[in-house]
Amino acid sequence: MNGSIAASPENPILLSRVAESAYWAGRYLERAEGMARLIKSHSELVIDLPRAGGLGWEPLLAVVGTELGPEYDLHTEEAVVDHLAHNHGNPGSICTAIEGVHYNLRVTRSVMPIEAAELIIELHTIANNDGRPANDRRTRRQWLTNIMRSCQTLSAILNDTMTHDDAFSFFTIGRQLERADLTTRVLDVHAGVLTGRPTDALAPYTGLCWAATLRSVSMLQAFRRRGVSASPTATLEFLLNDNNCPRTVRSCIDEASRWLLELPQNHEAITACAAVGSFLEDADVEELAIGDLHGFADRLEVAISEIHQKIHTTWFRPATTAVLS
C-alpha cells in the first residue's frame, strides 16, 4: 500500500468506526465546553450593557444556527438559555453535546484511558442534573463553570494519559476543528453588532463588546497581555491569525494539520487545511472591521467544513479500501 504507515505495536490498528467516534468525541467535548463559555460570556455582556442597546439573546441562537422550537413561547432569556443548555431536542445544546461525548466515548472505550471513562459519567451526571440550572441567573454561572471544568479535566486526562496513536490523532483533530469552527461562528454573529454602524445606544460600549467576543472564546486575557489596544482590527487579527494563542483559528488549523500528518493518505485533508491557511493570510482585517465580516466568516466556515468532508471520505467512509498485508 503506497504511502501508508503500517500499524505497529506502538500504533495499534484502529477501526474506521472507532476513529469516527474518537473524532466526534473530540468535537462534542469541545462543543460542550465552547457553548458553556459562550453562554457565560454573553450573560455577562447582557448584564453590563444598557437595555436600550437592544442586545438580546437572539445572537446566541444565531451562533449555533438554531431557532427556538414551538415549545418556547417567547424569545426570553430563559427560553434561549434553556434551548442552548438543556434542550435535548436541540442538536447544538450543551446537553446534546455531552450525550454525544458519552455515546462516542463508549464506542471508543477500548482506546480511551479508564479514568476518562469514569469522568465522563460524572460530566453526564452534571449535565443531566435535576432541574435546569442554567435558566436561572443565580445558578447559571456555577453550572456552566462546572461543565467547563469537567470538560477541561476530561481533555487533560486524555491528553496526558492517552497513547499518541491514531485514535488520539482523530480525537485531537476533532477538537481543533470544532474550536476553529466555534471561533468563526462567534465572529460571524458578533459581526452584526460590532462592525458597520452600531446603534447609538451601543456605540459607547463597542470596547465592551469586543472584550466579550474575546472572552467567549477564552482569549481576552491572552489578548490583553499583548498590550495592544483593543481596536477592532487588532482584535480581529488576533482572533484569526495569532500563532501562539491555542484558540485562534490559525492555531487550531495548524494543530489539526500537525495531527493529520500522522495519518496515512492524508493528502486531501492537509490540502484543505492549507486552503484555510491561505484564506486567513489573505484576510484584510482593516476592511473586515468596517465591512463584510459576516460574509467572510461564512466563507471561512465553509472552508473549515471542507476539511471535515475530506476526513470523512478518507477515513470514515472510504469508497474503496486496500488490504494491508
Place this chain on the structure above:
Amino acid sequence: MKSDWTGYSSITFDELVDGDGKPRTGNEAVFQRLADLGPALVERQRAAEAEIRSMGITFTLYTEGSSIDRAWPIDVIPRIITASEWNTISGGLIQRLKALNMFIEDVYNEQNVVNDGILPAQWLEDSANFRTECCGVHPAGGVWAHISGSDLVRDATGQMMVLEDNLRVPSGVSYMLENRQISKRVFADLFRDLDIHPLDNYTEELGKMLSKLSPRDDVEPVIALLTPGIFNSAYYEHGMLATQIGAHLVEGSDLQVVDNIVYMKTVRGLVRVDVIYRRVDDLFLDPAVFRSDSTLGAAGLMAAWRAGNVALANAPGAGVADDKVLYSYVPDFIRYYLNEEPTLPNVPTWRCMEPDHRQHVLANLDSLVCKPANESGGKGVTIGNRATEEELDHLRTEIETDPRNWIAQPILSLSTSPTLCDGIIAPRHIDLRPFVLSSDEPFVSVGGLTRVALREGSLIVNSSQGGGSKDTWIVDESVRPDRLLEHRQPGQQQVQRSGNGQNPS
C-alpha cells in the same frame, strides 16, 4: 458466636450457617467478621453502591420502546464456597463440558449418539438450535463451546446440581470480575486476613484460549470481539472484555469478507481477522446464511469459518445442547462419551413429549416448574405453586399442543445466602454461574457470578427481573477465626436483626 446472627435463619439450606445458626466449616472467619462489623456493614454496602455508580457499571433494562441503564445491583455479603468443595465442582464442570463438546462435534458429524440409541433422532432434529449449516465442520480440537456458563443451584439437602447450560453466548463474567473489584475495595481488611482465591486470571486465560484458536501460526493473531453494538444489554461487558484481552471491539459493519477471509475496516486499510469472539446470536451472524435482514453480522462469515480461515468462539450451532430436552440427556452423554459417572447431577427433569412424563406433569402442574425448551433469561417459566388457575390452564393447553417444547422440574427450594435488605440481614435465594473455558487445557473461573433474588421468597435471580449479585469467595478451610481477633473493634453496635427468625420464604 456473636448474638446478632441469632435472629437469622433460613427455611432451606443456607450457604453461610447451618440449621443451628452456626457458621459452616470454612465460613467461621467471615461469619465472625460480619458479626463484628455490626452496623458498619450497611456503610460498606453504601460504599459499594457508590463505587458502582462512579465506575459506571451498568446493565440495560428494556421497557416498551426504550432502554435504561441501571446501576449493577451488588450485595456486599459474599457467598462462600470452600476450596475443597470448589475443586469437586470445577472438576464436575470440566467433565460436563468435555462431554458436551464431544456431543456437539458428534451431532454435526457421525451422530453416533443417535445411531447408538442414546438420543432419539427426533429430539435432535427438533432442537431449535441445531444448525444443519454446521454439519461436517470440525473446529480445532473438537471444541465448539469455548466459553460456557452453566447455572448451578443447591437444593434443600445441600446438593449442588446443574440447572442449565449456556453454550451460545453466556454473559455475566464482567460482573463477576467487577464484583470482586468492589468487594476488594470495601472489604480490604478481610482480603488481608483470609485466603480468598483470586479470580483475575480469567481474562488472561480467555485471551490465551482465543489466541490459540488462530488458524495462522506465523503471525500474531488478530482477535475481534463481535458485539451487537452499544444498545445491547451486555455492551458494557463486551467493552470490558475486549479491553482486557486486547481484542478489537467490532460490529458487523466493521467486517468485510473477501475470498473467504474476514477483514476489518481500519483507517489504514483492511486488516485480516483470525479469531472472532462473537457475542451475536447464531441467526444474526451471517445474512447470507441465516437471517437475511441481520445487520449485526457479516455476509460470508460462515463460509470463511467453514473454510477454516477464521475461528469463531463459540462455534455456530454450539447452542444445540442448550435445548432443555437435550439438557436432560447430559448425564447420559457423560456416561456415553467419557465412560464416567457425572460428578454434578442434573435437576430431575420430565420431558413432556414422553407420554408417561407428560401424564405426570399434567397431573402435578401446581407442584412443578415448567419451562419452554428453548428460552433463556427465565422467559416463559411457570412456577406451579405461584401460578393462578388461569395460568395453569393456559400452560396445560400449551404443553398439550406442543409437548416437545416443554420440560418440567420439581420446585427447588434454592439455597439462601444472608443478604442486606433495607439494612436488615435476611436470607435470599441464590444460584451460581461459573464460566468454563474449553480447550486442551480447560479452565474454570475461580467461583463465578452468584445471583440473588432480592425479593423475599422469590426464586427469580435474573437482573432483568429484580435480581442482584454477590461476590463469590473460594476460601481455604484452614483459616481460623482466632487469626482475626486482633482486628476486632470493641464497642460496636450490632446490625438490626431480621425479625424473630420467622423468615417466610
